[in-house]
Amino acid sequence: xxxxxxxxxxxxxxxxxxxxxxxxxxxxxxxxxxxxxxxxxxxxxxxxxxxxxxxxxxxxxxxxxxxxxxxxxxxxxxxxxxxxxxxxxxxxxxxxxxxxxxxxxxxxxxxxxxxxxxxxxxxxxxxxxxxxxxxxxxxxxxxxxxxxxxxxxxxxxxxxxxxxxxxxxxxxxxxxxxxxxxxxxxxxxxxxxxxxxxxxxxxxxxxxxxxxxxxxxxxxxxxxxxxxxxxxxxxxxxxxxxxxxxxxxxxxxxxxxxxxxxxxxxxxxxxxxxxxxxxxxxxxxxxxxxxxxxxxxxxxxxxxxxxxxxxxxxxxxxxxxxxxxxxxxxxxx
Amino acid sequence: xxxxxxxxxxxxxxxxxxxxxxxxxxxxxxxxxxxxxxxxxxxxxxxxxxxxxxxxxxxxxxxxxxxxxxxxxxxxxxxxxxxxxxxxxxxxxxxxxxxxxxxxxxxxxxxxxxxxxxxxxxxxxxxxxxxxxxxxxxxxxxxxxxxxxxxx
Numbered sequence: 001x002x003x004x005x006x007x008x009x010x011x012x013x014x015x016x017x018x019x020x021x022x023x024x025x026x027x028x029x030x031x032x033x034x035x036x037x038x039x040x041x042x043x044x045x046x047x048x049x050x051x052x053x054x055x056x057x058x059x060x061x062x063x064x065x066x067x068x069x070x071x072x073x074x075x076x077x078x079x080x081x082x083x084x085x086x087x088x089x090x091x092x093x094x095x096x097x098x099x100x101x102x103x104x105x106x107x108x109x110x111x112x113x114x115x116x117x118x119x120x121x122x123x124x125x126x127x128x129x130x131x132x133x134x135x136x137x138x139x140x141x142x143x144x145x146x147x148x149x150x151x152x153x154x155x156x157x158x159x160x161x162x163x164x165x166x167x168x169x170x171x172x173x174x175x176x177x178x179x180x181x182x183x184x185x186x187x188x189x190x191x192x193x194x195x196x197x198x199x200x201x202x203x204x205x206x207x208x209x210x211x212x213x214x215x216x217x218x219x220x221x222x223x224x225x226x227x228x229x230x231x232x233x234x235x236x237x238x239x240x241x242x243x244x245x246x247x248x249x250x251x252x253x254x255x256x257x258x259x260x261x262x263x264x265x266x267x268x269x270x271x272x273x274x275x276x277x278x279x280x281x282x283x284x285x286x287x288x289x290x291x292x293x294x295x296x297x298x299x300x301x302x303x304x305x306x307x308x309x310x311x312x313x314x315x316x317x318x319x320x321x322x323x324x325x326x327x328x329x330x331x332x333x
Numbered sequence: 334x335x336x337x338x339x340x341x342x343x344x345x346x347x348x349x350x351x352x353x354x355x356x357x358x359x360x361x362x363x364x365x366x367x368x369x370x371x372x373x374x375x376x377x378x379x380x381x382x383x384x385x386x387x388x389x390x391x392x393x394x395x396x397x398x399x400x401x402x403x404x405x406x407x408x409x410x411x412x413x414x415x416x417x418x419x420x421x422x423x424x425x426x427x428x429x430x431x432x433x434x435x436x437x438x439x440x441x442x443x444x445x446x447x448x449x450x451x452x453x454x455x456x457x458x459x460x461x462x463x464x465x466x467x468x469x470x471x472x473x474x475x476x477x478x479x480x481x482x483x484x485x
Binding site: 045147148155273 | 343345346353355361410415416426427435438439
């Protein structure tokens, strides 16, 4: 049975906004973000507060971009990487909008788009605002080592992106607004990876599963999409994904791009290795770079597959393997 | 008997391993040797200096050298320099006493925002704690063995 959900009434993307940090600004997509900030603290005194501040900026920006007044937005769906998703829920207290916290690790942007578009498409809400993001400093502290520790990063490691992306969905189209027409939720897939420094390998099987199911469910081929964007598999993870799909006789090489691979320049990746990761990675690439292309009509139809590794520091210290997940949404321009 | 799933995972992880980039061993070793050696040379230089300018014996001078190196590393950590050295020096800057200082200072700085007691003091030995525990436990063990040998 097909596990793809087709939206008879599409959910329109009427507002989008991206906030990014200094390193992301220096990367090749630096000019596509709405706000980039040199100060890693965003005027706050901790990285955690900075992440929360980015959420506020992105949410306000997206709502402003949509030109829908705040009281007409019926629900906010947001999530981040921190324990108890404090960044997004703390940001939500400054808005007069009911809040649903989501956790999908780095797949949260696609998860929120998927859930939000179902709510809008089903006629349960007229307008919804979604957000997802991460901060390098907070993720390092939670998952890895203190920032000033003089340790080396293994060559399979990725770099958590600093940034928040927000999107406003609506049941009514504004001229030229892209729309979400189908959704495939991901299964939790675990092929036994235990290395916390090889997230690409942990997430690739889940991504391959979601893409395979999506293409079969929608009876489409990779070439039917102008691009298939994966979230943050990184350089190595993308290679693994293409191989896994090839085993299923699916060749996505021509249309596949990975947000984690794109966010930083080759020179930056000489020390950051496999590229970017984190909730913010796919969120800012979607709401910055990809949305621009959709709005300019350069893309007619894309598949956006954000990917997440569902581990915690405790689970990995206790020797558990790392399950992955990937959610897919079809965005048509 | 392996299940099909286990077999699939094994095959997958083998494939991942085969295409994952490895750390370059020889450059890493060279950098570790150079930086680690440099730290030791600085230590030796300080030792010779202190022998001249202080009235202490070998034990006292050794202590002074250690304290100086720990101090320098802590300051370099605070200035955000030590982690940059560590990125290419690897074990060369982790294993000497300066690495110990860096790990304690980095943890203390990282958790300063949670307050002096529950932040800095609680977390300061988060990374270097195992070294202390292993040091104390092993010295007890060695002391015990020593004592038994002297009984006979």
